[in-house]
Amino acid sequence: MKSPLVIAGVELRSRLFLGTGKFGSGPLMRESLAASGTDLVTVALRRVRTDGANDDLLAHLEKDRYRLLPNTSGVRDRREAVLAAELAREALQTNWLKLEIHPDPKYLMPDPVETLAATADLVRRGFVVLPYVHADPVLCRQLAEAGAAAVMPLGAPIGSNQGLASRAFLEIIIAQRQVPVVIDAGLGAPSHAAAAMEMGADAVLVNTAIATAADPVAMARAFALAVEAGRQGYEAGLPAQATEARASSPLTAFLAEESV
Amino acid sequence: MTFETLWREHDFRAVGARIAGKTEADVHRALGRVGHELSQEDFAALLSAAAAPFLEEMASLSHRRTVERFGRTMQLYAPMYLSSVCVNACTYCGFAAQNPTPRLVLDDHAILAETAALAALGIQHVLAVTGESPRVGPDYLVRALRLLRPSFASLSLEVQPMQVEDYARFAEEGMSAVMVYQETYDPAAYARHHPRGAKADMGFRLATPDRLGQAGVKKIGIGALYGLSDWRAEAWFVGLHLRYLENRYWRSRTSISFPRLRPHQGNTSLDLTPFSERDLVQAMCAFRLLSQETELSLSTRESARFRDHAFRLGFTSMSAGSRTNPGGYTNSQDSLEQFSVDDSRSPAEVADFLRARSYEPVWKDWDGTYDGQVVERAASEAPAC
Numbered sequence: 001m002k003s004p005l006v007i008a009g010v011e012l013r014s015r016l017f018l019g020t021g022k023f024g025s026g027p028l029m030r031e032s033l034a035a036s037g038t039d040l041v042t043v044a045l046r047r048v049r050t051d052g053a054n055d056d057l058l059a060h061l062e063k064d065r066y067r068l069l070p071n072t073s074g075v076r077d078r079r080e081a082v083l084a085a086e087l088a089r090e091a092l093q094t095n096w097l098k099l100e101i102h103p104d105p106k107y108l109m110p111d112p113v114e115t116l117a118a119t120a121d122l123v124r125r126g127f128v129v130l131p132y133v134h135a136d137p138v139l140c141r142q143l144a145e146a147g148a149a150a151v152m153p154l155g156a157p158i159g160s161n162q163g164l165a166s167r168a169f170l171e172i173i174i175a176q177r178q179v180p181v182v183i184d185a186g187l188g189a190p191s192h193a194a195a196a197m198e199m200g201a202d203a204v205l206v207n208t209a210i211a212t213a214a215d216p217v218a219m220a221r222a223f224a225l226a227v228e229a230g231r232q233g234y235e236a237g238l239p240a241q242a243t244e245a246r247a248s249s250p251l252t253a254f255l256a257e258e259s260v
Numbered sequence: 261m262t263f264e265t266l267w268r269e270h271d272f273r274a275v276g277a278r279i280a281g282k283t284e285a286d287v288h289r290a291l292g293r294v295g296h297e298l299s300q301e302d303f304a305a306l307l308s309a310a311a312a313p314f315l316e317e318m319a320s321l322s323h324r325r326t327v328e329r330f331g332r333t334m335q336l337y338a339p340m341y342l343s344s345v346c347v348n349a350c351t352y353c354g355f356a357a358q359n360p361t362p363r364l365v366l367d368d369h370a371i372l373a374e375t376a377a378l379a380a381l382g383i384q385h386v387l388a389v390t391g392e393s394p395r396v397g398p399d400y401l402v403r404a405l406r407l408l409r410p411s412f413a414s415l416s417l418e419v420q421p422m423q424v425e426d427y428a429r430f431a432e433e434g435m436s437a438v439m440v441y442q443e444t445y446d447p448a449a450y451a452r453h454h455p456r457g458a459k460a461d462m463g464f465r466l467a468t469p470d471r472l473g474q475a476g477v478k479k480i481g482i483g484a485l486y487g488l489s490d491w492r493a494e495a496w497f498v499g500l501h502l503r504y505l506e507n508r509y510w511r512s513r514t515s516i517s518f519p520r521l522r523p524h525q526g527n528t529s530l531d532l533t534p535f536s537e538r539d540l541v542q543a544m545c546a547f548r549l550l551s552q553e554t555e556l557s558l559s560t561r562e563s564a565r566f567r568d569h570a571f572r573l574g575f576t577s578m579s580a581g582s583r584t585n586p587g588g589y590t591n592s593q594d595s596l597e598q599f600s601v602d603d604s605r606s607p608a609e610v611a612d613f614l615r616a617r618s619y620e621p622v623w624k625d626w627d628g629t630y631d632g633q634v635v636e637r638a639a640s641e642a643p644a645c
Binding site: 021022045049055083106161212 | 514615
């Protein structure tokens with residue numbers, strides 16, 4: 001039986017979340033979102049008009065169809081994150097927030113110290129916080145204790161398409177999860193997403209691999225299928241992988257001959 | 261230590277000679293390392309004459325790396341010239357003090373009028389430009405930033421080099437980036453083209469990006485003015501400077517521009533070193549292969565034909581609809597231009613062109629909120645007279 005994904009009390013039908021950046025046009029983004037079957041899309045606050053003026057990006061988002069997850073891409077510390085969050089809540093009419101604090105513009109590495117502090121602050125301010133972090137099992141526990149609605153550890157450096165480079169740490173995070181685990185960043189192919197779901201991730205977030213594909217709409221569909229397949233595989237109970245062939249003369253066979 | 265210390269370790273002529281000695285094998289090796297950290301020697305190979313046969317391969321790699329990082333998007337911005345007064349005597353510039361043309365400094369009313377005109381064009385990223393003069397010092401710029409801030413998402417400055425405390429003050433007023441071009445890293449050419457005025461102090465200019473980093477400015481734009489000396493060595497020094505800034509001031513983003521000398525009132529007899537469109541493309545691609553994340557800017561100094569073909573090779577931002585004279589967006593009378601614009605299309609026309617090529621024009625990719633204060637954003641109505 002398929003189990004639903006619930007974040008902060010909201011049930012989401014799709015376990016594939018999409019980003020809205022890097023698409024060559026608004027219509028292409030709209031079609032790709034539709035093909036992915038996603039329920040949740042992240043939008044960079046820095047990319048949308050917050051003064052009430054018409055906005056190219058928002059104009060192509062079917063806001064009734066998707067739950068928006070504003071992100072704070074571009075902020076460098078907790079203070080800027082809180083300012084951006086408050087503006088996002090007002091401008092986009094949602095208290096959901098993907099918290100991204102990366103002071104390093106080269107690799108966009110998330111700052112764990114500032115992210116933990118900002119999460120606690122934003123939760124107190126009534127936000128549903130989904131922080132983007134390194135695949136750090138202790139940090140993910142601390143974020144859950146601070147009230148994060150989900151954690152979003154990275155699979156690989158953002159935009160790198162390297163896949164599950166942090167697999168060993170993601171497995172620990174998933175094993176000890178207290179809130180949903182959404183694997184974010186670095187997933188470059190549908191097979192990466194399927195592998196993440198087979199590991200037991202609750203969802204994945206994909207942007208670059210879809211938006212910069214030769215055919216983003218077809219790639220969105222491919223990711224949707226991969227996420228579905230990976231999840232079904234996980235729920236069906238994957239057989240254990242044997243690392244070596246089973247010995248034809250088991251080492252403990254002699255025990256059967258023991259006289260009772 | 262500032263960049264000046266590092267710069268002194270490299271003789272400009274010797275760098276030029278080293279680049280001239282690069283071979284096709286060196287270029288092969290450099291191209292094989294793209295995606296990993298390139299050395300300054302790799303960068304030299306990509307800038308060399310030996311790389312000319314590899315230009316198509318470099319362009320293809322550059323395009324791919326740019327799309328991976330930035331998507332099929334192009335940020336649009338426009339300059340706003342606030343003044344044409346200048347105490348310097350740069351041999352190549354329309355604003356040079358020796359050029360006997362009336363000068364302007366925009367007052368509050370004129371700045372607001374320009375603001376309304378630019379905002380009405382859809383522009384959200386503005387680069388405010390002045391010459392060098394006490395009349396357009398820190399107090400004037402703070403005043404200008406306060407007038408501009410409510411109407412735009414991002415404010416950058418291209419003004420005279422200043423002190424750390426001045427930059428910190430501007431940042432508090434909503435400035436998120438400063439462009440400061442070295443013009444030339446060749447000390448002999450620098451002395452020749454900047455004979456008098458504050459700008460004659462090459463060391464002070466070389467250390468300006470350090471002061472920006474120390475002030476915590478979020479984006480530092482650097483570059484050389486191509487045409488003053490050997491372009492390959494100039495680009496190599498810009499790359500050295502870029503690497504230095506990325507490592508030392510790692511919280512700041514960087515951007516690179518490629519201004520080529522253009523005709524203006526007063527420089528018709530200037531003896532320029534060659535820097536062709538082909539050279540510009542090679543330099544730009546080399547920078548993209550050196551750094552996937554630095555922003556590369558394409559100027560309206562270039563022709564519409566060139567921009568229409570080159571935009572997708574690695575650039576991430578384009579100026580559009582630029583006027584390079586103070587009051588140029590509102591005043592039909594011509595005032596003194598800093599340089600001639602070659603692509604005179606409006607921002608909307610440039611955006612339409614990009615859309616037709618399946619690129620998304622990005623009008624806004626920043627928010628004033630990130631610059632420290634929540635500000636009331638005004639609609640783009642005309643200023644009260």
